[in-house]
Amino acid sequence: MPRYGMVIDLERCMGCRACMEACKVENNTPEGAFWMHVFRFEEGEYPDTKVGFLPRPCQHCENAPCVKVCPVQARYMQDDGVVLTDFKRCIGCRYCIVACPYGVNHFNWTPPEDAYYLDWDDPDLEKATGGAVPPYDNPDLDQPHGDRGTLVAGGGHYDGTTEKCTFCVQRLEKDLLPACVSNCPVDVFSFGDLDDPESAPSQALRSRRAFRLKEELNTSPKVFYVGQPPPSEEIRPIDIVSSTGGQ
């Protein structure tokens, strides 16, 4: 049984946010929802300025606070370490949002038919798309996935539910890497079995110094960062992307 984890190489990241878009298209997340987020920041004073980037997916914590607080066990960790949300169970209480120190959750305030950017009611378009909303709707996401065989993949299924990064559970089951990992133009991400010493993340962790976000909270994230020291307290965010999920 693998224990999936990820290593993110900050020495390579260009901050391009292609991973945010790849996640969005693959997982059909609604407007304002970013399961993968890339922080851009600067620090220092001209001309001694520095610029940095930091991608932040769900950390799939081994000791996940969101799992602990979910009153109905809609949020759970499966055997392979992936932390998922059972959308049919979720009652939308948003305790997971409160509990998560990383702000990775998105709450669906908007009904799905209104949550996808444009007004897709166009008879001419429907001829080509069969009425799919959004037109790039990924049919994988409506299928059952995961250990529980339930509706856990993709976003925006129901308003009144909370969602987050699933490590692309629907892709893992096809032996594909998560969309962000697969798409990164400059190979920032390694993904695989942390318990396999020869996996890409294990190799990365063996040869490089790594940190995790908010290590002191004992959430035990399965996402590690290499290539740069942890961002200092002096960083100032730039190019802020507003999201509406409630994090």
Place this chain on the structure above:
Amino acid sequence: MARFSRKTFLVGAGAGAGTLVSASHLVSPGRGAGQSAAPAPVEEWVPTACWIGKQDCGMLARRIDGRVVKFEGHPAHPRNLGTLCPKGMAQIISVYDPNRVKAPLVRTNAKGQTGEWRQVSWDEALDRVARKIKEVSSDDPGLILWQKGRSKTKEFYDTAFVKALGATKLGHGAYCSDAGYRACEFTVGVEGVLHPDFRHTRYLLSWGWNITNAGGNKLCWITWNRQLLEARERGVKVVVIDPRLRGAGPFADEWLPIRPATDLALALALARELVRQGYVDREYLRRFTNAPFLVQEDGFFLRAGDKEQVWDTATNSAVPFDAAKKPALVGEYTVGGEKVKPAFQLFTEHLDTYTPDWAAEVTGLPAEKIRAVAEELGRNAMIGATIEVEGVSLPYRPVSAMAYHMCQQELGFEAIRAMVMVFMLLGAVGAVGGQSIDLGGWKVEAEKFDKWGEVEIGDPPYNFYLKDSKFFPINTGSPSIVAKVMEDPKRYGVEKLPEMVILHMHNPLGAVPDRKLISSMYAKIPFVVDINAWLSETADYYADVVLPAATVEKYEGPLGATDQYVDAVALRVPAMKPLFESRGEIDIYLDLTEKAGLLYGEEGYLEQINEALKLVEVDEETGEVTRGPYALPLDRKPKVRQIFDRWAKSQGIEGGVAYFEKHGVYVKGPIEAAKYFGFAMDPPFGGLVHRLYGEPLLRYQEEMKAKGAAEIYWQDYTPFPTWRVPTMDRSPSEYDLYLISYKLIEHKQSRSSFIPLLAEIARRQELSINPKTAKERGIDDGDEVWVESHNAVTGETRKVEVQARYTETIRPDTVGMAHHFGTWTHPEAEGQGPSPNEIFFSGEGYVANTADQSFHVKVRVFKA
């Protein structure tokens, strides 16, 4: 500029009458409504190519039950290796955009305001355009302007279609990097600007390269970035020369925050320091450049007959340059009573005043830093070193620069010449680890090299972009200059102006400076045809006919796919039918030329396609045509797919177009060292003598003066790049800041800011401003401010309102705005803020001596 509410033009029932229809808002069936649960979905992966950017990254379209749900990168495409940038990934939502132009449109109201349209059939639309083509051609087909923004296949569009019509072609180069292209074509005869041999370089000047967002020489993104990271793993040092750090992100080992438009001064100072510190590759200069050529006191070469002379120190006499054993680079000699000096001697004298202390004043960079960079360049160049590549011993000079769009400034031609000359001093052009210019090898363009040295400056009347004129002997061909000409043709000695323009994937009102000037041009052109997927701002205000183009869903190519080290070619293959009534441009042009009587026969579009795709060969001297086995017959109209099948087979690609429909990209293999390195060619550099001394430029200057051209046109035609204060600096002192512009990774020119997935992550315009500068003006982070520009030549001022955004990554005397935004036709574009193109100027003082556009202007910023 007015916004118009979203109108949807319905195709099919109800729309045939040609009436304007507005959107009906049906209740959405909800997500996933189109999916049936029962049978297993059919999944296909169709190779295609990205449409939204510049470099046509290979893609795989994931198609389920006939509906494309995602684009992913094609793993075998050398440029992107299975990945996509955010634009490539997001473009799927734009393919399905109901705001695309759905059917051909004919304007029903007056121009100069938001358009009202009548939907028509393709037949009617093309008939109209064909009629106009015939009408204008009967007088002079050169008065049809074919104006491209992005052309994804030169062969079918720029070459074949333009030739079939006999039209005048203008590209976007004047807004892109053509000042640099002209400089490199003129100096070393290669087409491009500057990029490193990444695999072997050790010290890289990232000169205005917006690493994390865009550009770099000739490519879009991804490719150079991957190569940069590999080089960094090897320990390359990256010195960033840029008024702004944000572009380089975390990849700057050092940041030289240069004052805008002073790059020429820095290059000259670096050259001076290299000479002073003794870092000069004398052997390269002697053997492969005109550095030893003897120059007379009048500035022209000493010639015997036609042959330039050098001083041979072996014989102590002047000899023809190709007969010398040991040509002198320095000294002063007397030949036939005349004092002469080698060009290199003159160069060292010319450089004398360009000291680091002088350059520090001009550029705002510390003098010791300039000296240090020169020393690092010189030391890392390892002059004299050789390295074996593919069994051949070649000069090893692992220093290089990446420069591209930064050359679009008033002194851009000079600046790039000076930068090339820095690398010439080091012997690094075309060397291993050194300076490359073209993609996929050191491709010598002897014709261009000769052409730019032999321009014959004519007398009026000139054509409407002033080709071969006393204004711009070396002329990129700029639409903004056409606009100036159309304002006052007499002033420029022009009699015939464009009667018609066909816009090919271009939105001048959105994408280029200066908006007011360009608007006036399009207002004057009697017939405007816009071929575009969306209703552009230019079409909105000025088009007579709009022809809806397909985006990614068409056959197009051949698409170059090289990453500089591997040669490959690809095709854009449609993964779905064109949406609505849109069509691929090749399709459109086949029908259009047919209706205009220009498709068939020996001069028609089909034969031009044959020539462009090399399906026939034309003997240059005799004009005799040899038809290859796959040449298109000239009497019947082929399907676009058939043309590509013939082309692919003519290339020896087994399966023809079916190969591309299955594999997307055809990788030919690694580019051999003998093709990649200029030094490795036989003869080296194709036998061209590199122009350290630009003698033709002096000749042009003298002829321009003699023909009465004003100083502003001839002042930069000097044999050596020569510093002067840019014209914009004459603006009154209250215009105390420089405005620059730059690209964002999320957007592409003016064709993406309305794409919802991209607008979501880069929503609106912001003015990047240094906090100290802002605070001095009482401006808080996020405040709305006015940015007012001033034209130092005409005195005109313009202003836009924009939100200020603090950043410590920009010089205090500089502010910046992204190149995108400021459009209005698409409903998603509302509230995005202005385009800097609204306040940049064009014309005299704001173009280079090659007519290339300058993206600089002096502004003042104050709280709104």
